[in-house]
Amino acid sequence: MLYREHRGSLEDSMKTIFSIKSTKKDLSQIIGCNIEDIEVKEYGYDDRIGWNTFIVLVKGIPVGFTDGDVNEEN
DSSP states (O other), rough: OOOEEEOHHHHHTTTEEEEOOOOHHHHHHHSOOGGEEEEEEEEETTTTTTTEEEEEETTEEEEEESOOBBBOOO
């Protein structure tokens, strides 16, 4: 799965892309927060980059986006 950080512009956000396993455990390690604080919601298809985008929230605050859903498994 691809993950990118939430930034002021799509261009800046795309510069932060990296590949991770599609688990909340991996997201929590990358973001630096507790698994329990992460919520992933479907955000929609982004024609600009060809992603079926999911938004990653930590305690309700957007921190990044993925190109696929995240597994609850650790």
